[in-house]
Amino acid sequence: MQLIIESPGMAPDEQLIRFIQQKFQRLERLYDRILKIVVVLRKEKHNRKKNCRVEAHVSAPKKLFFSGLQEEAFEKAAAEVAESLEQQLRRHKTEREEIW
Numbered sequence: 001m002q003l004i005i006e007s008p009g010m011a012p013d014e015q016l017i018r019f020i021q022q023k024f025q026r027l028e029r030l031y032d033r034i035l036k037i038v039v040v041l042r043k044e045k046h047n048r049k050k051n052c053r054v055e056a057h058v059s060a061p062k063k064l065f066f067s068g069l070q071e072e073a074f075e076k077a078a079a080e081v082a083e084s085l086e087q088q089l090r091r092h093k094t095e096r097e098e099i100w
Contacts, residue, residue: 001028007041012074016041019075023082027058031089035059039081041074054078058085063092 003024005017024037042053054077055068067084071077 001025001034002036004036004038005041006038010041010043012041016074020078023078024056024085027082027085027089030086031060031093033060035061039078044070052077054081056081056085058089060092065089065092 003021005012005020020039024039027037028034036059038057038059040053040055042055044051044053050070050072052072052074053068053070054074056066058065065085065088067081067088069077069081069084071080
């Protein structure tokens with residue numbers, strides 16, 4: 001699995017990068033067919049309180065999962081995005097098992 005963290009216009013600190021890696025590597029243990037995860041961090045200017053946006057795209061064979069959220073801190077948004085993707089992957093995995 002390839003994990004790509006993009007942050008246009010800003011440089012995330014090492015602690016944030018490790019936190020994101022830890023949260024999103026859990027997804028690979030859940031669903032081993034993941035090819036790539038792209039996490040995009042953005043600082044929004046128009047909203048004063050919730051200005052940290054995290055979006056994530058998970059690529060698997062013939063399937064693409066997406067989640068995005070805007071919160072007060074990148075850590076909180078990343079944790080909730082990872083949890084949302086985990087739910088999507090669990091649902092997809094059970095659907096695949098029902099077919100087989």
